[in-house]
Amino acid sequence: MPDTDHPYSNHVEPARTPDNVIKALSIDNLIFGLDHGQLDVMLIKHREGISKGRWGLPGGWIRYDENLRDAASRHLHELTGVQNLYLEQLKTFGRLDRFPSERVVTIAYYALVSAEDYSLVAGNNAADASWFNIRELPELIYDHAEILQYGIEFLQQQVRRRPIGFNLLPEKFTLLELQELYESILGTKLDKPNFRRKIMKMNLLASCEEKQQGVAHRAAKLYRFDEQAYQALTEKGFSFEI
Template structure:
């Protein structure tokens, strides 16, 4: 997605940021957004400082009086307007030369969301905020490309082992919708018969005894994810694997 063709971007006045921060420790948020089968990443453009005019992951320094995840949520909200995400810690990045002129260690958090559900509003020290496709990323500051690359690999490993993508689907979905979700996250084309055979063999889907309505093509059967079945199978040593 190009800079001139992004969605839901606006500008608001900067918010006040306290001075009581730990200047050797920062937060960076890697937010993946799935948009119609395409995996995007949320970026912000800095409007002040050494990286003015450059694109970056939304983040910043941590206050002395806040927890790490609280700092991650605060920066995400102040820079992009996005709220109410459950952020998981990804990794700590501490290469000596990752930040110019001084030593700064960053703790990266990540989340996977439906990109179309979030209206972005650039604020604080960001002049813009928008989604970019993983193959259309602009040049990023510092080691943020390294963070992105690590995060993509981690997400793809996780989605093959845990059903973390199901929450991005409607309550009732088709097997094609499920396959397209996994193809978007894994960035690859999956063999249709093999994918369906694996999914159905896991016994994690419950038939809704319904078919699609209002579609021009042949209506497909609808399913729902059975969370209770997944939990019960996991307790018995079940391994989810795509």
């Protein structure tokens, strides 16, 4: 074995380009939204580069002097106009042939939002930016279909174990909206009275002391997710389970 193969020895500066990115390393964002009870994902159509005119996840290169999450936020903002989203790391994908012509490893981040809160604006580098229902996707570049599939399965698991689903709803929501969210993601039917009891017993919802407006039936109470209560319960070893 050559001496140069020692771990962390043999330093050579990574390649830098005029805009100072690490050329072997990219970010891809998976932004999920809920629209009319259906799970959507945010995609962009590339304006330039080798994938011009095709749809893919909003992402791009990581700069040499930029933290990973910052890179994820920057690309999301530049490509879709969306800002101030809390992005969580999902997984790193690095199959040898995932990117054409050279080796690129990509770190996937994800976030969950209420789709109706975000009107997308294609940035300078994107020809288009739009929400897509996860069951009606266009063909995606590179291995983005694989990344998306992984993200959807991850979401289905996580949503039962952690109260991340609330991020997909507007600030104020009804119990039925919450239930339909879970039914939509999990692909099951849930019993209404039982669901509401289960949720309410967790003490994670705070009443807004308000009711729905303009519905053609009895208006439901509005609730919001009580972040503080969740923090307090988490520290006591509480575990969210649907």
